[in-house]
Amino acid sequence: MIYPWQQTLWHNWQQLLEQRRLHHAILLLAAKGSGRGVLARQLSKTVLCQNSQVEPCDVCHSCKLFDAENHPDFHVIKPEQDGKQIGVDAVRQCNRWAVETSHLNGQRVILIEHADALGEAGANAILKTLEEPPAGCQFILTAQSLDRLLPTVVSRCNKWRLNPPDEANVKNWVESQLQQSILLESVRLNNGAPLATLAFIESGLDIRYGHLVTAFTAFVQPPHIGIYDVAAMCSADGIVTLQLLSYFLVDCLKWQQGVTQYLVHQESLPAVEAIAATIPTALLLEQIRNINNLHRQLAKHTGLNIELLVVEWLTGFIGK
Numbered sequence: 349m350i351y352p353w354q355q356t357l358w359h360n361w362q363q364l365l366e367q368r369r370l371h372h373a374i375l376l377l378a379a380k381g382s383g384r385g386v387l388a389r390q391l392s393k394t395v396l397c398q399n400s401q402v403e404p405c406d407v408c409h410s411c412k413l414f415d416a417e418n419h420p421d422f423h424v425i426k427p428e429q430d431g432k433q434i435g436v437d438a439v440r441q442c443n444r445w446a447v448e449t450s451h452l453n454g455q456r457v458i459l460i461e462h463a464d465a466l467g468e469a470g471a472n473a474i475l476k477t478l479e480e481p482p483a484g485c486q487f488i489l490t491a492q493s494l495d496r497l498l499p500t501v502v503s504r505c506n507k508w509r510l511n512p513p514d515e516a517n518v519k520n521w522v523e524s525q526l527q528q529s530i531l532l533e534s535v536r537l538n539n540g541a542p543l544a545t546l547a548f549i550e551s552g553l554d555i556r557y558g559h560l561v562t563a564f565t566a567f568v569q570p571p572h573i574g575i576y577d578v579a580a581m582c583s584a585d586g587i588v589t590l591q592l593l594s595y596f597l598v599d600c601l602k603w604q605q606g607v608t609q610y611l612v613h614q615e616s617l618p619a620v621e622a623i624a625a626t627i628p629t630a631l632l633l634e635q636i637r638n639i640n641n642l643h644r645q646l647a648k649h650t651g652l653n654i655e656l657l658v659v660e661w662l663t664g665f666i667g668k
């Protein structure tokens with residue numbers, strides 16, 4: 349199974365598979381929430397399939413094992429936790445898998461998810477294998493973008509970028525999945541990523557975020573009531589809400605500067621306008637910087653008290 353916006357890339361791969369020209373190390377660059385894991389698994393399953401070269405037959409022993417997540421020749425490594433590096437031990441395990449003989453007399457596939465989390469040591473450990481993998485060994489690496497990938501890794505791979513669908517198509521697709529209409533700002537808050545948008549709405553975060561914007565907008569204006577409610581709302585959904593609030597404040601800043609195109613908060617413009625009219629630009633800038641720092645800090649250290657830190661940040665809006 350693959351998603352509609354993955355078809356073009358998939359057809360390119362299928363052609364290469366048919367001609368037996370697929371590079372032994374594929375690097376798939378795709379945004380979070382675009383289903384890159386699904387696409388990487390589709391390719392893996394196809395490479396391993398015993399009946400077909402261009403798409404999984406779904407009936408052979410290999411396909412069955414793959415679907416049961418029990419394929420002895422399919423190996424995956426990724427960071428143990430979001431934001432953490434892939435351990436060097438895991439990378440060394442890849443080297444061992446690469447030289448193993450196939451259990452099913454076919455290919456082996458090694459999938460490295462979040463390849464941008466390969467640290468320098470990890471990358472060095474895999475470079476030689478990536479460059480000259482043993483026969484019958486297919487590497488697939490996935491990452492969000494080239495930004496955090498080590499050039500030494502990139503240079504040994506064949507790069508493919510999954511272009512996201514335009515936002516109108518994302519909106520249509522999510523609406524067709526949910527059988528309900530959705531706000532354009534839900535798509536923009538998720539950077540246009542279809543699966544992320546779908547999850548945003550299915551989890552009810554869209555509604556809770558709407559409430560947060562209302563409470564936050566009320567708090568920021570004198571007499572600044574409800575600081576603990578806003579902090580509790582942020583804390584309930586975790587650091588993702590800080591990211592969303594940061595987008596909101598950036599919209600307010602843009603509004604102050606007369607930029608009205610491509611604001612994220614299309615359907616919450618009255619709130620954007622209210623804040624833009626209340627907070628001086630310098631304070632807006634400072635608070636955007638502060639919330640981004642806070643977001644980074646909380647992403648790095650999981651033990652911190654988010655509610656307390658958000659209260660401290662919110663205090664920055666009072667009495668200036």
Ligand SMILES: [Zn+2]
Pocket residue numbers: 396397398399400404405406407408409410411
């Ligand atoms: Zn098959």
